[in-house]
Amino acid sequence: MLLGSIEAGGTKFICAVGNEKYETIDCERIPTTTPDETLEKAVNYFKKFKDLKSISISSFGPIELRQNDKKYGYITETPKIGWSDVNFLGTMKQHFDLPIYWTTDVNGSVYGEYINLHAKNNAINSIVYYTIGTGVGAGVIFNNKFLGDLGHPEMGHIKLKRHPDDLDFDGICPYHKDCLEGLVAGPTFEARLGKKGFEVPITNHVWDIMAYYVAQAALQSTLTIRPSRIIFGGGVVNEKFLDKIRFEFTKMMNGYVNVGNIKDYIQKPSISGNGSATIGNFALAKSLLS
Amino acid sequence: MLLGSIEAGGTKFICAVGNEKYETIDCERIPTTTPDETLEKAVNYFKKFKDLKSISISSFGPIELRQNDKKYGYITETPKIGWSDVNFLGTMKQHFDLPIYWTTDVNGSVYGEYINLHAKNNAINSIVYYTIGTGVGAGVIFNNKFLGDLGHPEMGHIKLKRHPDDLDFDGICPYHKDCLEGLVAGPTFEARLGKKGFEVPITNHVWDIMAYYVAQAALQSTLTIRPSRIIFGGGVVNEKFLDKIRFEFTKMMNGYVNVGNIKDYIQKPSISGNGSATIGNFALAKSLLS
C-alpha cells in the first residue's frame, strides 16, 4: 500500500510517496511556477505509482476547507501571483480516482508532529504549531481534530502589545501592519535593519524584540487552548531564539498557569529536516482508508 | 427523570432541578459563604429530589478538571477567601451515588448556548463565550468538546495592544496588571473613574477604550479558533457596548477573514436571564446517562 503527500509551498511543492509506516519511499521537489505547470508535474509524479491508495495535500493558502462550500478544495485569495481561485483539489481529483485529504500546510505539519509525539507519549493530545518564515502561520490539533470551524486558523495575524523599543517600526503586514506576521516574519529583518535574517547576529536586540512578540503568541494560544505543546518551525527559528521566547513567555505568564517544563512545552519540531508535513500527510492519507 | 444543576459563583450558588427537556422544575439561590456551609446547603437541596439521576456542577475557579490529576474536582488556588483547595466534587460524591459532571462556570454557559443554538441551526458547531463581570472568563465549545487540555482556558488574561488614550492606566490584574481582565472587568470603572459601571454613561470614552480591548479578544479568538459565534455575557455587557465592540472588531479585522453578519457573529447570550449555565448543566448531566 502506498500513500501520497503533497506539501504545497509558495516556492516549492514537495511530492512524496510512503508506506503505511510513514516511511518515504520516493520524493520529488517541484518549483512553484504557474498553477497549470506545477499541478501537471505533480500529477505526472503520482501517475508513476500504480499502488497508490490515497493522497493528502497540505497547501499554502488561504484555502477553502469547509466541505459544504462550493469553493472547497480551492486556494482562495492569495497574494501569490496567479494562484488565487485555483481549484487544486478538483484538478487532482480529475486525474486520480482516490480519496484525497485537503488541508493547510501548517495543519499537515502539526499532524505529523502529533503522530510522532503522541506515539511516544500519549499524554500529548493537543499541539499548536507555528511556522515563522516568509509569513507566519499556525495549525492546531486538539483531541485528534484540527481547530477551525468557519475556516482555518489565522493566528499569524493576531494583535500584540508593542515592545517599548520598537514603537518606531510600523510593521509590514499589508492588512494589519503590526500584527504578529507584520512584526516577526523573515522579511521584517530587511525592513528593520536592511539586511537578511541570517546576517543578523543573535546578540542584536531585534531578536529580543521578536521574542517578546512570539512569546505573546505562545501566551495567547496557551490561555486559549491550554495545549500539551507549542512548536515553532520555519526559517527564522533557531535554538537561541527559542530560549529567548521561553524566557519572555515565563516572565509574562508570571506563574499564572502551569505548563510544566518550559523546555518541553516550547519546542522546535520533533521531526527533523522539515519532514513534519510529509509524515502528517501520510497519516492523513491513511486515515481516509479506514 | 430529574437532572441537577449547580452554577457555583463567587457570590451565589444557583441550584436547580430540571427534566429531560431541560425545563427548570425547581431552583434555589444559596449565598456563597464558607465552603462547609454552602456545600451543605447544596447537598440538602438536592436530597429532596428522590428521582435525581445525575448532576452537573459548573464552578468558579480556577478548578482542576484533568481526570487523572489527584486534585480532580477541586477548586484550586482561588483569590476567594476560604475556597482554595476545596474538594467540591468529592464532597458531592460523598452524598450522592450519582454520575456528576464537573466543569467551569463559563463552560456550563457555553454549553447551554451551544445546546440552544445548535438545535435551531446545526451549522453552529463552535462557540466562544466570554463573561465580563467582576472578572473576565471564557469557555469554548468546538465540535461538541470543550477546549482545554492541560487545563481550562484562561482567556481573561491575554495581553493586548494598548489604546493610545489609555496609556496612563496600569490595569488591575494582580498577576498581569494590563491583561484583558485588568483592563475591562467591572472593577476597572472604579479604578479609572472612581464610580461604579452602571453610573458611567455609554457616551463616556472609557466604553470606547474597553470596546477596543474586548474587540481584540474577539479578534484573537476568531483567528485562533474560527468559531461560528462569539457570545459576551456578564454584568458589564449591554447592547450599545456590543455595538462598539462590533465596530472595533470590523475595523481591526479589515476584511481579512469573513465571519458573516457581524450582528450574528458577536452576540449576547441567546438564553435570557443568565440561564445559559443551568441549561448547559442539565444537558451535561444528561450526557452522563447515555
Ligand SMILES: Nc1ncnc2c1ncn2[C@@H]1O[C@H](COP(=O)(O)OP(=O)(O)O)[C@@H](O)[C@H]1O
Ligand atoms: N538563519 C536565519 N535567521 C533568520 N531568518 C532566516 C534565516 N534563514 C532564513 N531566514 C528567513 O526565513 C524566511 C524563509 O522562511 P522558510 O520557512 O525557509 O520559507 P517559507 O516560509 O517561504 O516556506 C526568509 O524571510 C528568510 O530571510
Ligand SMILES: Nc1ncnc2c1ncn2[C@@H]1O[C@H](COP(=O)(O)OP(=O)(O)O)[C@@H](O)[C@H]1O
Ligand atoms: N450596568 C452596568 N454597567 C457596567 N458595569 C456593570 C453594570 N452592572 C454591573 N456592572 C459590573 O459588573 C460586575 C458584576 O458582574 P456580574 O456578571 O453581574 O457578576 P459576577 O462576575 O460577580 O458573577 C461588577 O463589577 C459591576 O460593577
Ligand SMILES: [Zn+2]
Ligand atoms: Zn496581518
Ligand SMILES: [Zn+2]
Ligand atoms: Zn491577568
